Amino acid sequence: AQSVTQLDSQVPVFEEAPVELRCNYSSSVSVYLFWYVQYPNQGLQLLLKYLSGSTLVKGINGFEAEFNKSQTSFHLRKPSVHISDTAEYFCAVTLNTGFQKLVFGTGTRLLVSP
Amino acid sequence: EAGVAQSPRYKIIEKRQSVAFWCNPISGHATLYWYQQILGQGPKLLIQFQNNGVVDDSQLPKDRFSAERLKGVDSTLKIQPAKLEDSAVYLCASSLEAAPGEAFFGQGTRLTVV
Numbered sequence: 207a208q209s210v211t212q213l214d215s216q217v218p219v220f221e222e223a224p225v226e227l228r229c230n231y232s233s234s235v236s237v238y239l240f241w242y243v244q245y246p247n248q249g250l251q252l253l254l255k256y257l258s259g260s261t262l263v264k265g266i267n268g269f270e271a272e273f274n275k276s277q278t279s280f281h282l283r284k285p286s287v288h289i290s291d292t293a294e295y296f297c298a299v300t301l302n303t304g305f306q307k308l309v310f311g312t313g314t315r316l317l318v319s320p
Numbered sequence: 321e322a323g324v325a326q327s328p329r330y331k332i333i334e335k336r337q338s339v340a341f342w343c344n345p346i347s348g349h350a351t352l353y354w355y356q357q358i359l360g361q362g363p364k365l366l367i368q369f370q371n372n373g374v375v376d377d378s379q380l381p382k383d384r385f386s387a388e389r390l391k392g393v394d395s396t397l398k399i400q401p402a403k404l405e406d407s408a409v410y411l412c413a414s415s416l417e418a419a420p421g422e423a424f425f426g427q428g429t430r431l432t433v434v
Contacts, residue, residue, distance in 0.1 A: 212362075240421055248427075249426060250411070252424075300421040302420075305351070305370045305420070308420075310362040310364075310365075311362050312361060313362045
């Protein structure tokens with residue numbers, strides 16, 4: 207069964223600094239990978255997705271992620287964060303064969319301070 | 321385009337009582353998900369429907385939780401009887417059959433069991 211691990215429960219960073227949120231997945235077959243964001247008191251929304259093709263994917267609000275099959279990773283990056291990026295970020299995975307369940311990680315809280 | 325609708329937004333019940341949550345997915349979305357999100361944790365998949373069939377319900381506590389998706393459209397999640405540990409936000413999401421994992425989430429129902 208597929209799973210994802212988010213090693214960092216919380217990442218504090220200063221405004222305009224770069225950030226990387228780590229995600230590793232586990233699966234014996236090919237996967238689709240996603241990052242979702244949950245702003246305070248709001249629902250989850252899709253930030254970006256990797257389905258196939260280019261391993262570097264770009265999402266909304268200047269975020270990007272790189273799929274690394276050999277390291278089974280899908281880390282999220284942003285070169286310069288804003289206060290408004292403060293939120294909970296979730297990595298998610300599903301298998302790319304048939305109808306498969308969508309599994310989320312435990313989340314990383316990004317705290318951006320001035 | 322209307323989003324995923326959930327009701328109620330908040331519910332407070334006593335332990336051993338029953339409760340039901342309702343979800344109306346985005347029109348045309350064949351896949352419907354119910355997640356439980358306990359404070360500070362990632363969403364845990366309870367049940368995933370494909371039209372009105374079940375894709376996965378391996379983490380649904382079937383002795384007390386039940387879910388149905390009649391006619392492959394809206395869905396109801398029920399808890400009977402509720403326990404204190406059921407206090408959580410219950411999230412409903414939906415996605416197109418052609419876009420697995422690209423889920424649109426509702427605002428959730430915050431359940432407090434006292």
